[in-house]
Amino acid sequence: MSVDLGMPQVPGAAAAAAPARPAGAGPSLVDRFGRVATDLRISLTDKCNLRCTYCMPAEGLDWLSKDQVLRDEEVVRLVRIAAERLGVRELRLTGGEPLVRAGLVDIIAAIRNNHPDLPISLTTNALGLEKKAAALKAAGLTRINVSLDSLHPETFAQLTRRPFLDRVLAGIEAADAAGLGLVKINAVLMRGINDAEAPALLDWAVDRGYELRFIEQMPLDADHGWTRQNMLAAAEIRALLEPDFLLAPDPRERDGAPAQRWEVRRRRSPDVVAGTVGIIASVTEPFCGDCRRTRVTAEGKVRSCLFSHEETDLLALLRSQAGDEAVAEHWRSAMWAKPKAHGMDHAGLGGADFVQPDRTMSAIGG
Ligand SMILES: Nc1nc2c(ncn2[C@@H]2O[C@H](COP(=O)(O)OP(=O)(O)OP(=O)(O)O)[C@@H](O)[C@H]2O)c(=O)[nH]1
Numbered sequence: 001m002s003v004d005l006g007m008p009q010v011p012g013a014a015a016a017a018a019p020a021r022p023a024g025a026g027p028s029l030v031d032r033f034g035r036v037a038t039d040l041r042i043s044l045t046d047k048c049n050l051r052c053t054y055c056m057p058a059e060g061l062d063w064l065s066k067d068q069v070l071r072d073e074e075v076v077r078l079v080r081i082a083a084e085r086l087g088v089r090e091l092r093l094t095g096g097e098p099l100v101r102a103g104l105v106d107i108i109a110a111i112r113n114n115h116p117d118l119p120i121s122l123t124t125n126a127l128g129l130e131k132k133a134a135a136l137k138a139a140g141l142t143r144i145n146v147s148l149d150s151l152h153p154e155t156f157a158q159l160t161r162r163p164f165l166d167r168v169l170a171g172i173e174a175a176d177a178a179g180l181g182l183v184k185i186n187a188v189l190m191r192g193i194n195d196a197e198a199p200a201l202l203d204w205a206v207d208r209g210y211e212l213r214f215i216e217q218m219p220l221d222a223d224h225g226w227t228r229q230n231m232l233a234a235a236e237i238r239a240l241l242e243p244d245f246l247l248a249p250d251p252r253e254r255d256g257a258p259a260q261r262w263e264v265r266r267r268r269s270p271d272v273v274a275g276t277v278g279i280i281a282s283v284t285e286p287f288c289g290d291c292r293r294t295r296v297t298a299e300g301k302v303r304s305c306l307f308s309h310e311e312t313d314l315l316a317l318l319r320s321q322a323g324d325e326a327v328a329e330h331w332r333s334a335m336w337a338k339p340k341a342h343g344m345d346h347a348g349l350g351g352a353d354f355v356q357p358d359r360t361m362s363a364i365g366g
């Protein structure tokens with residue numbers, strides 16, 4: 001169900017100081033616009049072994065110290081609080097690169113032990129996945145999404161600043177073989193670099209039964225190099241695919257998902273649905289009215305929106321012997337103040353009044 005965010009659009013208005021959460025708002029992570037967050041995304045680390053140009057600076061970032069990051073048992077506790085008290089029904093583990101987190105398998109096993117039916121997914125660059133896929137599945141991971149922007153070694157290296165395409169492909173195959181499907185592949189198209197590869201990427205994914213999603217680049221890079229004009233918009237991405245594919249809206253319910261899905265038919269065999277492609281059009285076709293996501297950074301800070309300028313610290317509370325309900329209440333208050341869209345009280349990524357958050361995507365978790 002789409003929530004009507006029919007507030008007046010106030011040019012230049014960042015999310016105004018939110019009124020206090022009313023006492024009768026209930027136990028869920030409801031916000032002041034009536035949206036309810038049921039999808040939790042926790043970042044397990046700020047570190048990464050790639051340097052994707054749209055996400056990280058070439059030199060990396062000042063990594064957090066071990067003590068600044070949520071411990072394994074703190075992650076497990078936060079998930080328990082979210083599932084038992086706040087109505088969270090889905091979990092995604094992300095980063096930075098979650099596979100570099102030493103305790104990843106143990107964290108998943110402990111969460112699975114507490115929550116036999118919780119869908120747990122991972123968003124990863126797949127480096128090292130070849131060796132870990134079977135253990136992740138055995139620990140209780142449900143599904144995996146892998147980021148892959150190019151099938152050409154040189155283009156891959158240009159975008160990620162690392163020559164590791166073969167390892168990523170091996171990781172994807174291992175995840176599929178281990179039963180971590182449906183494997184979804186995330187690709188950010190960059191003008192003049194990998195945009196011409198869009199049809200080939202879709203061909204490759206459809207052949208293997210993976211669900212490819214093209215993501216509009218968002219202004220969350222370290223170098224602040226994003227421009228609206230340079231970004232490939234969803235309509236342009238669909239046009240790039242059209243010479244080779246017929247796209248028809250996927251009849252399945254979108255259900256608040258970032259990706260709008262399309263059934264894919266190859267022009268050479270138009271009667272057969274060959275697969276599905278998703279387009280995540282955060283900029284040109286935003287989906288904030290249906291947003292049901294709550295994020296926790298590796299430092300244990302709640303971000304109610306990907307583009308938030310405010311964060312609410314849970315780590316200090318966890319380490320101060322606070323009880324579960326006190327942590328839950330803090331989290332509820334943070335989510336009540338969730339901005340309407342794109343970190344503001346009106347949608348406007350790239351507009352004159354949009355201010356890019358200090359954190360890069362890698363430090364938020366995607
Ligand atoms: N603007 C915006 N973009 C989002 C949001 N959530 C996800 N995205 C974008 O969608 C991309 C893919 O997200 P994933 O981590 O693969 O998760 P997902 O699409 O929710 O995953 P599935 O449930 O497996 O389909 C992210 O890298 C972001 O670019 C969101 O809340 N806001």
Ligand SMILES: C[S@@+](CC[C@H](N)C(=O)[O-])C[C@H]1O[C@@H](n2cnc3c(N)ncnc32)[C@H](O)[C@@H]1O
Nearest residue numbers: 055095096097123124125147186217218361366
């Ligand atoms: C930040 S990464 C973290 C998980 C893992 N390292 C990976 O790459 O899958 C999560 C997702 O964010 C996407 N992403 C990073 N920077 C982005 C940007 N500026 N705009 C859109 N998506 C971005 C990546 O493509 C990836 O799919």
Ligand code: SF4
Nearest residue numbers: 048052055096125362
């Ligand atoms: S998109 Fe993922 S793999 Fe690429 S630099 Fe960011 S965190 Fe690392």
Ligand code: SF4
Nearest residue numbers: 288291305306341342
């Ligand atoms: S930009 Fe913020 S409100 Fe919009 S979908 Fe993303 S997280 Fe939700």
